[in-house]
Amino acid sequence: MAKPTPLSGFPELLPAQRYVEQQVVATLARTFELHGFANIETRAVEPLDQLLRKGDTSKEVYVLRRLQEDDSSKDKGIGLHFDLTVPFARFVLENAGKLEFPFRRYQIQKVWRGERPQEGRFREFTQADIDIVGRDTLPFHHDVEVARVMLEALGRLDFLPGFRLQVNNRKLIQGFYAGLGLDPDGIDEVMRLVDKLDKLPVEKVRDMLLAEAGVSEDQADKALALATIKATDDSFVQRVRDLGVSHELLDEGLDELATLVRSCAPLATERTRIEADLSIARGLDYYTGTVFETRLDGYESLGSICSGGRYDALASDGRTTYPGVGISLGLSRLLVTLIQRGVLTADRSVPSVVLVAVTDEESRADADAIATALRARAIPCEVAPTAAKFGKQIRHAERRGIPYVWFRQDDGTSEVKDIRSGNQVAADPATWEPPNEDLRPQVVTTIDEGESK
Template identity: 65%
Template sequence: MSKPTPLSGYPEFLPAERAVEREVIARLARTFELHGYANIETRAVEPLERLSKGGEIDKELYVLRRLHADDQGGDAGLGLHFDLTVPFARYVLEHAGQLEFPFRRYQVQPAWRGERPQEGRYRQFTQMDIDVVGKDELPFHFDVEVVRVMVEALGTLSLPPLSFQLNNRKLIQGFYRGLGVPDVTAAIRAIDKLDKQSPESVAELLVSNAGATPEQAQTCLTLAEIRVSDTSFVERVRSLGVQDDLLETGLAELAAVVEGCATAVSGNQGQVTVEANLRIARGLDYYTGTVVEIFMAGYERLKSVGAGGRYDALASDGRTTYPGVGVSFGVSRTLVPLIAEGVLRGSRPVPSAVLVALADEDSRASAQEVADRLRRRGIPTEVAASPQKFGKQIRYAERRGIPYVWFEQPDGGHEVKDIRSGDQGAADPDAWTPPAEDLHQTIVSNTRENQ
């Protein structure tokens, strides 16, 4: 069979790159678990009717067919999930009787979309989502928690600076209603175009589609311009003179989320910041309160690298409704470009911290015994593949980024060489330990120097 060519839209990592992805996922998982979020995995397929959006099935969906299927039985009508929210909602409904609510979960899995592949958009991509879902009700304080936990989690990574842009659907809906804009939904849809169109053309849309007067349109644009990193937006919105109960609820909720993130933000030294940005609308999705989009400095071309919000009906079986709030982080969307550009790289392609050199093939058993003594104390170790000249064995280690080479001496003693410095000295296989930074594969980040 010939050499395969890469498949567009299906990025794959080399071993050292995969180590970066694994470490990113491990750090996020650690924070999520410290906050009580349980991991689940859902199957890759869902019935097509679950994958439809408002009754319409997206043409970017991948449908499964069993080759030479002799029946249209169990396999008919299944597609690959395109996000982790749809399968999570189905999981909640299917297993509701065996879950405790409020239910905190995180999930890290691939999803599939038949999009035209481009940077940051792939046909298979990994997402990492956290959500809290309640039964019948879910107190607002979970909105604060979920955003705060994601801020804290992303603050443990060495990514370029991330910015959480927050808004609240109640705030903008209440504002438009209080202002007297006839079609609030059309107004949201128009404002959502501000990242692609000029304020003037959005103002025209507000007039033509939402039925606003030119003055109302201008006030809507003024609202959308408010972007601050504290709760001062409350006074700025009030100064626009619009009165509405829903607006007041939205202002209070957004202020609570911004304030609730303050300690998490101050703890991460500018790695992650939080802003109230009143033009964030998140389209016409199912969001009903808090909305958030996450952007990465220098990578605005990727659009958001994460997003989420509050949905009062994440799932419903007709009798019971399950409200939820969650944030999704695009692992592939973020890491594939950062790794391709060398912003993040893995310290080495192998887990091994030590290579035990071989004097000859007969000493493999004793080399293996040395390796086992090191492994017993948690030191990843491999034995040389063949008893080449020691210089070649050292280069074998070098090519793999293995920092230490271990030599058994003819007199039964042991020596270990740091092949970076060349330092070599006596070592006891039951006591010697490499420095912590050499023990495991780690992420090497160039983001800090670049700024």
């Protein structure tokens, strides 16, 4: 077999890089569990008719077929899931009788989309989602809760760049447009056009509002003014009021968003900021209140790395409706990009903190016994694969980043060498311990000359 080449859009990590991803997953899981979120995994496949309910994503779905399947197969079509929301909604309906509501779950899994690969966009990638789902009703304070939990989780990833959680509320936008006198179709059209502000100059969007949405100059100017409002506190409320529009739904949205910003503000730090950004709408049509997006400092070109919101009908079986609020972190978009640019890695490629040297093959059992004693006290280690010259065994450790090499003397005593300093001391496998910072690989960061500020 000739040397294989990577498949575009299907990133893979080397062991030291994968260690970074493992640490991130463990930190996220720990934070979500501290807040009472239970983990689930759903199968990778869903019936095609479920996956294609939203026409928008149909082009991205990978369809599965068994190799020996003939076309007349009675199997219903199945495809790989393209997010974790569609399978979660199905899981809730399928298991509603066995779940307790409100149901809080986190889910960290791979998803697949047949998109054209580009930086930060892959065909196979990992998402980390939290959602809270109620039966019939779900209090608004859960919107605050998912935002706070994700802020805390991202905040704990202190080797990542800082970020900005941007929040808005669809009731606010829709109420504002309704207060401007737009009908539902007009609201959708204006929302769609204003959403282009991140790609097109404001003058161009204004022209489109006038020509395509058929709104008046005053309506266009107010819609654009609303979208320019940003604030890290609830001062945005007065700025919206100053635009002179009133509507019941607008009031509700302003109240909710002000509550969200005030409740999250205490969690903000220099690295983890929260901002009401009234231009955020999220294209997907099922959000009905709070919406979230997140920008990574210095990597704004990646787009949002963490998005979500409130949906009044996450799932429905016709009789019962399940409202939900959730937020989804694009783990691969965030990590693979930083790892591929060399910004993030680990300081060793193996978990071992010690390599136990082997004097000769006859004494391998003695080396094994030392390793067993170390492992009994939770110290990861490995025994040298061959009884090569000690210099070669030390280089074996060095190439993997293993900081200590253990030597057993003929008299049964031991010495351990820190191969970084060359310092070698007597040691007993029943009591010796490495410094805590050596026990596990450490995530190391380097400055990205390319894009960071």
